[in-house]
Amino acid sequence: MALILENISKIVSLSTEEENLFLTKVEIKRYKHKTVLLNAGEICKHSYFVNSGILRSFTINDHIVEHVLHFACEGWWIGDMYSLLSQKPGNLFIEVLEDAEVIQLSKENQDELYEKIPKLERFFRILTENSLVAHQERLMDSLCLTAEERFEKFYKKYPTLLQKVPQKHIASYIGVTPEFYSKMKSKLLRS
The missing domain is CATH 1.10.10 (Arc Repressor Mutant, subunit A)
Structure with missing residues (x-):
């Protein structure tokens, strides 16, 4: 759990008590190569922090062509942001590319943590802002x-x-x- 706490500490400082509360709200999971964590059409109920391994998010168009949107390696977060935030069915698949250990945080627990540890709301806001900037840069790269x-x-x-x-x-x-x-x-x- 040290890696996820280190990731959080780059943006906000949590007390030992807050760290312990955070750790009670997450779950460590191990997944084998090719495991699909989320299918298009499902509601994304978790965000995933990668302790080890590699994950990818992708969509499949009407011509059965895959389009990779994101890779997540050790120390990165991944999820279907549209579905997670709206709690509506999403368009993304999330798949394990290399055997992985991930820490999953449910939407329900994330919302509870926002109430109990307001600093985490700031942490996830900054993560979301950084993600938005990266996606905008990638879109500009694709165009230019x-x-x-x-x-x-x-x-x-x-x-x-x-x-x-x-x-x-x-x-x-x-x-x-x-x-x-x-x-x-x-x-x-x-x-």
Whole structure:
């Protein structure tokens, strides 16, 4: 539980009593590779903090093509924000890409923690703001950068994911076909 408390302490400072209360409201789960934590059409009831492993969120369009929206590695949070906040069925799948240990926080417990530890509301607000900024930046990159520039940016930002995440998922994340990604990666890594 040290990693999640360290993650929180980067933004807000909790007393030992507040930390202990927080820890009573979360649950550690271990999941195997390819486990689906959330299906599109379901209501997201938890946010997930990754202690170890890798998760991804994605959607599938009408042509059965996957579009990866987000990866989450050790120390990152993931969830279907629309569904979690609205408590309506969402459009995202969340899948385990590498055996993972996650800490899940239910929406109900999160709301209770906001009442009992108002600093956590600030923590999650800042997380949400950072997520919004990252998604806006990614949208701008998709509109303004070439595929090669998006790949280079991804590589610089997440160098360890290139070895751990299947190429087809990275290709989907940067918005290219797996075949184009493979050619582009070979060319760019040779230069």
